[in-house]
Every structure is written in C-alpha cells, then in structure tokens.
Amino acid sequence: MVVSKSTYEECRRQRLEENKKRMEELNLHKLAKSLKPSPSSKSSPAKPKGPRRMSPYSVPVRRSSRVASMPPANYKEAPLKPLLRPRRGYQRRDLLNRVYASDVVRQYAIDRAEELMSGLDSGHPSFIKPMLQSHVTGGFWLGLPVQFCKTHLPQHDEMIALVDEDGNESLTKYLADKTGLSGGWRGFAIDHELVDGDALVFHLIKPTKFQVYIIRAHESEDNEENTPTKEEKEEDLDATLLNRSSKRTRTR
Numbered sequence: 526m527v528v529s530k531s532t533y534e535e536c537r538r539q540r541l542e543e544n545k546k547r548m549e550e551l552n553l554h555k556l557a558k559s560l561k562p563s564p565s566s567k568s569s570p571a572k573p574k575g576p577r578r579m580s581p582y583s584v585p586v587r588r589s590s591r592v593a594s595m596p597p598a599n600y601k602e603a604p605l606k607p608l609l610r611p612r613r614g615y616q617r618r619d620l621l622n623r624v625y626a627s628d629v630v631r632q633y634a635i636d637r638a639e640e641l642m643s644g645l646d647s648g649h650p651s652f653i654k655p656m657l658q659s660h661v662t663g664g665f666w667l668g669l670p671v672q673f674c675k676t677h678l679p680q681h682d683e684m685i686a687l688v689d690e691d692g693n694e695s696l697t698k699y700l701a702d703k704t705g706l707s708g709g710w711r712g713f714a715i716d717h718e719l720v721d722g723d724a725l726v727f728h729l730i731k732p733t734k735f736q737v738y739i740i741r742a743h744e745s746e747d748n749e750e751n752t753p754t755k756e757e758k759e760e761d762l763d764a765t766l767l768n769r770s771s772k773r774t775r776t777r
Contacts, residue, residue: 626722626742631655634724634742641738642726650677651728656742661719665711669727674704677729686734687713699733
C-alpha cells in the first residue's frame with residue numbers, strides 16, 4: 526500500500542510537536558542554555574612574570590676577614606684508606622722463580638738428617654721431614670707423619686713451639702684433625718730461609734715443643750769437590766751434637 530506524501534508529512538509534523546512538548550516538560554532547553562559559555566566571560570590574562578629569584582645557595586657566602594684567606598671547608602666524607610700491614614720480604618715468594626732441588630741433592634740432605642737423628646736422645650721421639658715447594662712457598666702448609674701425631678702429639682688443636690739450633694722459639698698452630706702445622710709455620714720457614722730439598726729433623730723434647738735441626742740442601746753442592754770420608758762425617762756429627770747439647774744445657 527502506497528502512502529501519500531501529504532500523509533507522511535502530517536505524521537512527521539505530529540512527531541516533532543510531541544517531541545517538542547516532551548522537551549518542554551523536561552526543561553531540556555533551559556538545561557542546554559545553562560551549559561553554553563556566556564559571551565561575557567573571558568579567560569583570565571596570564572600573570573606577568575617577575576624577576577627570577579636566585580637560590581640562596583648560589584649566592585657566595587659572606588666570610589669574615591679573619592678566615593677569608595683560608596680555603597673553604599670541605600664537609601664531604603673522605604673514604605677511609607685500608608691499613609696496610611708491613612710484610613716481611615721474601616725473595617722465594619715469586620712462584621715463577623721456584624728452584625727445585627735435584628734428586629741427588631735431596632737425598633744428600635736426607636742422609637745427613639738420618640745421621641744426625643741417629644745420635645739424638647732415643648728417649649724423645651723424632652722424625653725427618655724433607656721440604657717440598659708447598660712447605661716453603663705458596664700455601665706454607667706442613668703436614669706431619671700421621672702415625673707420629675696420633676702416638677705423641679695432642680688429640681686436639683694446640684700451639685706447638687719450634688726451637689731452632691740457636692734457641693729461638695717460634696709458635697705454630699697444630700691442627701689435630703689434619704695432622705699438620707698451619708699458622709706460624711710460614712714465619713718459621715721465611716725466617717730460616719727454607720728451600721725445596723732441605724731436610725728438617727723434628728725432635729719432640731716436650732709434649733708441645735720440637736727441637737728442630739735444619740740440614741741445608743745446597744750444602745751438598747758446596748762440598749762436592751771436598752767430599753769428607755765416612756770417618757770425618759762421624760767426627761763432625763759427634764762434635765756438632767756435643768756443641769748443641771752444651772748450648773741447650775747453658776740455655777736451661
């Protein structure tokens with residue numbers, strides 16, 4: 526069914542009037558006017574910028590004439606420098622310049638140590654300890670014979686004294702679980718200039734005190750041309766032991 530144009534216009538006009546009445550009932554016209562900006566209202570002008578104030582920290586501080594010539598104080602915390610403990614010089618600490626003893630030189634020192642130990646008092650136990658690089662450089666750790674430690678030394682950590690041939694005493698830390706000397710052994714090795722190949726005789730004169738005899742490995746090189754006979758060695762050893770026993774008697 527075709528609707529005529531006049532009928533369509535009539536319906537449209539009626540809808541517009543109905544919508545207009547509804548808008549008046551809801552006061553939508555007044556509400557829309559209130560939301561529109563009024564023509565008289567103007568944006569506030571920008572405030573004029575005044576001179577920029579300077580920070581009080583940028584102004585140089587006035588100083589008294591008495592301290593004007595002095596440099597300004599610095600209140601920043603300076604880092605503390607670590608305290609450096611002086612260390613004893615030791616030429617053999619350079620691991621690249623290690624000197625290794627030959628088998629001949631090492632055996633010579635061990636043979637002389639065995640001769641010396643055979644003349645010691647058998648009432649006090651003793652043993653021979655050939656020196657290796659780990660004993661006299663780097664870690665400075667001296668492991669002792671396990672069976673000797675279990676039989677004659679304390680079963681707990683203890684300070685053990687090492688007495689050299691001149692009567693000088695050095696304290697070392699004995700670790701019972703590891704059966705060796707730790708703290709203090711480094712100082713003893715450096716002070717007595719021990720090197721690889723030296724042989725030491727440890728003579729336990731007290732439960733926590735060793736008399737230490739040092740056999741130098743390099744002495745064999747000095748004596749290669751004039752090697753003493755067996756009888757001369759025994760005479761020299763007897764004289765050495767006699768002198769050492771007399772020294773200990775005087776020191777006591």
